[in-house]
Amino acid sequence: MLEADYIIVGAGTAGCVLADRLTACGRFTVLVLEAGPSDRRLPIQVPIGYGMSFFNPTVNWMYRTEPEPALADRSGYWPRGKVLGGSGSINAMVHVEGQPVDFADWEKAGDSGWSLEALSSYLDRASERIQGNDVSRDTHPLCVNFLAAGQQVGFHSEADLSRLGADGVGYFRIATRNGLRLSSARAYLRPAMRRSNLSVHVDVHANRIGFDGLRACEVHFSRAGSVHVARARREIILCAGSINSPKLLQLSGIGPASTLKANGIDVLRERSGVGRNLQDHLCIDHLYRSRLPTLNQQFGSISGKIFAGLRYLLFRSGPLALSVNQAGGFVRSRPGLAAPNMQLYFSPLSYTRTPPGTRPLMRPDIFPGFLLSAQPCRPTSRGFLEIASADPAAAPRIVPNSLATDHDVSELLEGSRLLRQLAATPALRDVIETELMPGSGIQSDAEMFADIQKRATTVYHPVSTCRMGHDPDTDVVDQSLCVHGVERLRVVDASIFPSIPSGNTNAPTLMVAEKGADLILGKSGLR
Ligand SMILES: Cc1cc2nc3c(=O)[nH]c(=O)nc-3n(C[C@H](O)[C@H](O)[C@H](O)COP(=O)(O)OP(=O)(O)OC[C@H]3O[C@@H](n4cnc5c(N)ncnc54)[C@H](O)[C@@H]3O)c2cc1C
Known part of the structure; x- marks a missing residue:
C-alpha cells in the first residue's frame, strides 16, 4: 500500500507548488496523485500549442455546464487541465496578479494572515518562480493600434499589466521562459522530483477520501x-481544482445532505457550502475584418507557417512563443470608479469559422481578422455544482x-459599448474594414x-466552490484551509478563493498555494 506523510490530490497549478514546498525541508514524505498524464508533450510546452489542448480529452476534463437560461440556453464549454501542471498546462499563460481591491474580502474571510500585505508577499514569493515574461517585442504590429486606441479613449498606458494594481492598457506578460510554457509543473514540480521524499503518480484517479471517524486518513x-x-x-490535501475538489468532498460524504442522499452517499458531515458560491468571468468578443494582415494570414499560409516555425526553432520567438491574447488592459468602463472594473483583450487573430469542438489556432479564418474582448472584473453572480452520480468518473452538474x-x-x-468606443477611435477605425460580430x-x-446572451463565453476562471470563511454552514474551509468539521483534510487551490479576483486566476492560485504551504508547515508567514 502507498503511504506518505502528506498526500496531495491533483498536480495542477496549486498542487505542484505544494509538492515542492512540503518536500524542501526533507522532514516529510509526500505522495502526489494526478489523474492525467505527464506534461512532456509539444502542445503543452510550445506556448501556442494550447489551441490543441483545448479539446484534447487526454489532457483535459472537457466539462460542460447545464444550459444557461440567461445565455440563450447554451451549455458552456469548461476545459480544465488533466495533466501535470493542471489547467496551468493548458491555459493561455496571461500572468496577472489582480487589483488590491480584490483581496479586501479575503482578510475578512480568513484572518490577518490573509491581509493584502501578507498576500502580496506571497505573490512576490510565487513570482520568484513564475513571472510574467515581457514578450512585447514579438507581438503583432496591430497591438500598437489597440494601445493607441486605448489612450485615445482616455486610458493610461500601463507598462506592466502583471503587477498588482495594474491600471491602463498595455502588453500582457505571459508565463513562459526561453520560449516554453512556464507552468508550476515546470517551475516547482520538476526540480522537486529529484528529491527522494517526493513520489508523483500520474494516470491515477482519486475516487474518494476515507476517514477514521472524522479524521481523513486515506485516498x-x-x-x-x-x-x-x-x-x-x-x-x-485536495488540490483538484474548482470543479473536482468540491466533487471529491461530496463523493466522500461532505456536502449538502440532500445532494449526497439523492446520490446514495452516506453523510459524514453536512456542509451545504461544498460546491456553492461558484464564480467565473464572462467575456464578450467583437470580431473585426481587418484591412491589414493579421496572424490569420501568417498561420493560414504554408509559407507563413514555415517562417513562424523556423523563427521559433531558431530563436524561440515569434507568434508560436506567445499567447493569442497579446495586449489588453485593466480599465474603468465608467467614470468615478476607485479601481478598474473591466479587463480588455486584443487578439490579432480570429478563428470563428472552425467547426464546433475544434480550436486550431494555427488554422484561423481565411480573411484578415482580429478580436477585441471585454470581461467585467468582479461579477457578483454565484452558481453551484454538485455530483450527479456516485460514480467518481461521472462529470458533476455545473x-x-x-x-x-x-x-x-x-x-x-x-x-x-466600450469595445465599440475603442473601434471608433482614429487608431482603429481605419484598419477596420467591417465589424463582423x-x-x-x-x-x-x-x-x-x-x-x-447569444455569444458571451467564459474565460475559464471558475473559483470559490470550497470557499474560505468562518461559517461552517456556508463556507467550506477555515483560515488555515482545513475543511470545517473534519480533521487532517485541507483544500488548497482556486476553489478556496473567497471571491473572484479581477483578472486571470493562475497567479492568485500560486499565491494561495504558497500561503497554504506555510500554513501546513506551521510557518507564520513571510513578514
Ligand atoms: C483554457 C484555459 C485558459 C486559461 N487561461 C488563463 C490565463 O491565460 N491566465 C491565468 O491566469 N489563468 C488562466 N486560466 C485559469 C488558471 O489556469 C486556473 O485558475 C488555475 O490553473 C487553477 O489552478 P488549480 O490548482 O486550482 O487547478 P488545476 O490547475 O486545474 O489543477 C487541478 C489538478 O487536479 C487534477 N485532478 C482533478 N481531479 C482529480 C482526481 N479525482 N484525482 C487526481 N487528480 C485530479 C487535475 O487533473 C489537475 O491536474 C485558464 C484556464 C483554462 C482551462
Missing part, C-alpha cells in the same frame, strides 16, 4: 481499472448562474444584450 483511487488505497500519516444580477448585466453591456445592425441596449 481511494483507480489506476488502470483497479482500485487501490493510499494512506496519509499526517494530512490529505450551474454557473451567469448574469443573475443587474450589476453583471449592466457591466457586460458597458463592456460591449455583433455587426452594425446591433445598436440598442436590447439588441446588444441579446447578442451577449
Whole structure:
C-alpha cells in the first residue's frame, strides 16, 4: 500500500507548488496523485500549442455546464487541465496578479494572515518562480493600434499589466521562459522530483477520501481499472481544482445532505457550502475584418507557417512563443470608479469559422481578422455544482448562474459599448474594414444584450466552490484551509478563493498555494 506523510490530490497549478514546498525541508514524505498524464508533450510546452489542448480529452476534463437560461440556453464549454501542471498546462499563460481591491474580502474571510500585505508577499514569493515574461517585442504590429486606441479613449498606458494594481492598457506578460510554457509543473514540480521524499503518480484517479471517524486518513483511487488505497500519516490535501475538489468532498460524504442522499452517499458531515458560491468571468468578443494582415494570414499560409516555425526553432520567438491574447488592459468602463472594473483583450487573430469542438489556432479564418474582448472584473453572480452520480468518473452538474444580477448585466453591456468606443477611435477605425460580430445592425441596449446572451463565453476562471470563511454552514474551509468539521483534510487551490479576483486566476492560485504551504508547515508567514 502507498503511504506518505502528506498526500496531495491533483498536480495542477496549486498542487505542484505544494509538492515542492512540503518536500524542501526533507522532514516529510509526500505522495502526489494526478489523474492525467505527464506534461512532456509539444502542445503543452510550445506556448501556442494550447489551441490543441483545448479539446484534447487526454489532457483535459472537457466539462460542460447545464444550459444557461440567461445565455440563450447554451451549455458552456469548461476545459480544465488533466495533466501535470493542471489547467496551468493548458491555459493561455496571461500572468496577472489582480487589483488590491480584490483581496479586501479575503482578510475578512480568513484572518490577518490573509491581509493584502501578507498576500502580496506571497505573490512576490510565487513570482520568484513564475513571472510574467515581457514578450512585447514579438507581438503583432496591430497591438500598437489597440494601445493607441486605448489612450485615445482616455486610458493610461500601463507598462506592466502583471503587477498588482495594474491600471491602463498595455502588453500582457505571459508565463513562459526561453520560449516554453512556464507552468508550476515546470517551475516547482520538476526540480522537486529529484528529491527522494517526493513520489508523483500520474494516470491515477482519486475516487474518494476515507476517514477514521472524522479524521481523513486515506485516498481511494483507480489506476488502470483497479482500485487501490493510499494512506496519509499526517494530512490529505485536495488540490483538484474548482470543479473536482468540491466533487471529491461530496463523493466522500461532505456536502449538502440532500445532494449526497439523492446520490446514495452516506453523510459524514453536512456542509451545504461544498460546491456553492461558484464564480467565473464572462467575456464578450467583437470580431473585426481587418484591412491589414493579421496572424490569420501568417498561420493560414504554408509559407507563413514555415517562417513562424523556423523563427521559433531558431530563436524561440515569434507568434508560436506567445499567447493569442497579446495586449489588453485593466480599465474603468465608467467614470468615478476607485479601481478598474473591466479587463480588455486584443487578439490579432480570429478563428470563428472552425467547426464546433475544434480550436486550431494555427488554422484561423481565411480573411484578415482580429478580436477585441471585454470581461467585467468582479461579477457578483454565484452558481453551484454538485455530483450527479456516485460514480467518481461521472462529470458533476455545473450551474454557473451567469448574469443573475443587474450589476453583471449592466457591466457586460458597458463592456460591449466600450469595445465599440475603442473601434471608433482614429487608431482603429481605419484598419477596420467591417465589424463582423455583433455587426452594425446591433445598436440598442436590447439588441446588444441579446447578442451577449447569444455569444458571451467564459474565460475559464471558475473559483470559490470550497470557499474560505468562518461559517461552517456556508463556507467550506477555515483560515488555515482545513475543511470545517473534519480533521487532517485541507483544500488548497482556486476553489478556496473567497471571491473572484479581477483578472486571470493562475497567479492568485500560486499565491494561495504558497500561503497554504506555510500554513501546513506551521510557518507564520513571510513578514
Ligand atoms: C483554457 C484555459 C485558459 C486559461 N487561461 C488563463 C490565463 O491565460 N491566465 C491565468 O491566469 N489563468 C488562466 N486560466 C485559469 C488558471 O489556469 C486556473 O485558475 C488555475 O490553473 C487553477 O489552478 P488549480 O490548482 O486550482 O487547478 P488545476 O490547475 O486545474 O489543477 C487541478 C489538478 O487536479 C487534477 N485532478 C482533478 N481531479 C482529480 C482526481 N479525482 N484525482 C487526481 N487528480 C485530479 C487535475 O487533473 C489537475 O491536474 C485558464 C484556464 C483554462 C482551462
